[in-house]
Amino acid sequence: MGVAMMRPPLFASDYRASAARATRELKVKTLLRALVGRLHDALTTGDSALSVAFSGGTAPHILIRDASAEVVGRVTIDDESDLYVFCEFEDGATDVVIATASEDRLLEELVLHLRDGQPASQPVDAAIGMLVGQTIEDVERKLILQTLRHCKGDPTHTAFMLGMPLVTLCKKLSAYLAESASELPQVAAVTGLATGAYRL
Known part of the structure; x- marks a missing residue:
């Protein structure tokens, strides 16, 4: 053999x-x-x-x-x-x-x-006009979560698209996911992911 x-x-x-x-x-x-x-x-x-x-x-x-x-x-x-x-x-x-x-x-x-x-x-200018009245924190949170959804949950690609260091993005996502339990289903729905579907 x-x-x-x-x-x-x-x-x-x-x-x-x-x-x-x-x-x-x-x-x-x-x-x-x-x-x-x-x-x-x-x-x-x-x-x-x-x-x-x-x-x-x-x-x-x-x-x-x-x-x-x-x-x-x-x-x-x-x-x-x-x-x-x-x-x-x-x-x-x-x-x-x-x-x-x-x-x-x-x-x-x-x-x-x-x-x-x-x-x-100028679609961006039109979109910004609709954001008047919202806080910077709310706008940033929505932009980050929508970009994460667009990137299918990939934090590295999301950070690249946002022009943000990956460490900063991960800290922000951790803060969003650490919010009260009543808001977690909404976060999951916005991102299109289950809250435990990916790891940072």
Whole structure:
């Protein structure tokens, strides 16, 4: 009876590095895919003939083309800073126009540079108008819980989207979940999760 040859196990550090790369790549692709719809709405209204397309692979990005299918800009997420980066292609040169953590700020710059400053719709301003009269704490709590729901309970992705340190987010979530028992079902309903469905 022969002895079966076993492959040596992957080192834990190799596995962690590989898992971190895969997780980051998935996060970048998810954020850029979600951004495509907003870019399309902001850049294709009126007489503008710009098109927006997501490209995956090892270097995911969004390409913006004019009516003649010429690439006029590209949106990526920087590997080191996790900021959205918008590069404009003009006269054969590539210029970084903006690097920001805010999708709304990114959209403003894209409109200014690619639609000759034509105003884009302001859904965020309209939403802020509806928040008048609520406390900052209530608004922050709702935003955090809705973002957590959007991220399917993933605190790391939630912290990234909110531009908040993960430790700060976890402290806030712990405070929310430590509230009185009568409010816990409401928290679970808002997040779409059972209160014990994930660990921080």
